[in-house]
Amino acid sequence: MLNKARKLSLLWFQVLIFFCVFASVIIALSNTVIFNSGTDVSLSVRDVLSERIDDNQPDILQYNSFKTVQYLTPIPTPIQSTGGVKIINTREYIYYPLSKQNPIGNVQPNDLVELPKSYTTRKILVSQLIVSDLIKLIKAAKQDNLELRVVSGYRSFQEQQNLFSYYKAEEKKKNPSLDDMQIELLVNTYSAKPGYSEHHLGTVVDILSAENNYQFDSDPNLKYVQWLENNAYKYNFRISYYKGNPEYIYEPWHIRWWP
Numbered sequence: 001m002l003n004k005a006r007k008l009s010l011l012w013f014q015v016l017i018f019f020c021v022f023a024s025v026i027i028a029l030s031n032t033v034i035f036n037s038g039t040d041v042s043l044s045v046r047d048v049l050s051e052r053i054d055d056n057q058p059d060i061l062q063y064n065s066f067k068t069v070q071y072l073t074p075i076p077t078p079i080q081s082t083g084g085v086k087i088i089n090t091r092e093y094i095y096y097p098l099s100k101q102n103p104i105g106n107v108q109p110n111d112l113v114e115l116p117k118s119y120t121t122r123k124i125l126v127s128q129l130i131v132s133d134l135i136k137l138i139k140a141a142k143q144d145n146l147e148l149r150v151v152s153g154y155r156s157f158q159e160q161q162n163l164f165s166y167y168k169a170e171e172k173k174k175n176p177s178l179d180d181m182q183i184e185l186l187v188n189t190y191s192a193k194p195g196y197s198e199h200h201l202g203t204v205v206d207i208l209s210a211e212n213n214y215q216f217d218s219d220p221n222l223k224y225v226q227w228l229e230n231n232a233y234k235y236n237f238r239i240s241y242y243k244g245n246p247e248y249i250y251e252p253w254h255i256r257w258w259p
């Protein structure tokens, strides 16, 4: 009788051990699957990025046809801040595909520095990443007898909001018959809404020339327009809003660091 009870408890013990081993295997397998799928996603994003860097050797034709660049699927990071500023690692956002369909939200790069005054018209903050190339670009222009200065760099969400509101008020004065929606659409052809501006990245500047007293002007006869079109790419910058781009008017002064 005792023997039978011992056998029975041994059997139950074996069943328990088997169940534990089985459960461990299942858990381990599911973890592997989850881990692998996560890794695959990040790897594919990195692969595409490095491929793009390789593809992006100085090539004026490719540079000028910015519209042919296939944007990545947005990197799945939470970008819509629910209040307050989100500090971002600038390196992760170098190729962030900002557009009217894909905002970045209320962000601040983690490596902002002030540009030396001799290269600007006022106090300008930019990402540390772009400083060296930007100064090389300005010095090269000087060699070609062109005095360039940075007039805008990093802009916060709030600054962009103020700018957008200012432009709306100006347009309303000029076009009093237009309603608020029409005014907003009009302004949005040359100014991004807060949360949608490439200036939030810290890797974008507006650069103008002494030849027309640092005025925003895309006249192709201006030396600075021609110079940026022909040379910006040599210093790892590209004109985001090239002529004929689908989102904004032509802005030869607005250059994005794209190494």
Ligand SMILES: [Zn+2]
Pocket: 152, 199, 205, 206, 253, 254, 255
């Ligand atoms: Zn700009």
